[in-house]
Amino acid sequence: MNVPEVEVHAVPGDGFLLDVREDDEWHAGHAPAAVHIPLGELQTRVEEIPKDATVYVVCRVGGRSAHAAAWLNHVGYDAVNVGGGMQSWAFAGRAMVSETGQEPFVA
Template identity: 85%
Template structure:
């Protein structure tokens, strides 16, 4: 299966970013403008995603987001996997926030 993928540096600042990690991972640290829909809820909540714009999908290292991107593309959405996930995002120094008020980190 050929899933479109980009490096974290290639994610546009104004991209629609979908984070499919679990709640505890999201609370520890995430991209400020990302939408959080855990992978297990994606099918039920797909209508929350834009139909006319690319969706950049991210998880911790890229596995879950690749599955999500593949499914989204199969149902007619334009989805792109973010290679390396939030680990690469943090390593690249891209902005992060936490829900706890503590220093964000990738859980």
């Protein structure tokens, strides 16, 4: 699978960040401005993603997001995988929030 990839530091603060992890992972911790569409729902919710912007796709470590980015590119989007996923995001000290009221973490 040949998918464009960027490091977490290269994701712009105002970029469209798509998180394809499962609900429990999302609730534990995610980037504040990310849009959550679990990978299993991507094909039925793809209209929620803008076609006029680069889509930065993230998951826990980069595998699911690479598949999502490949499919998005195949159907006409400009999608890029975020290398290392949310684990690298957290390690790099990028902002995170949780939906639980607890300290955010990568589940």
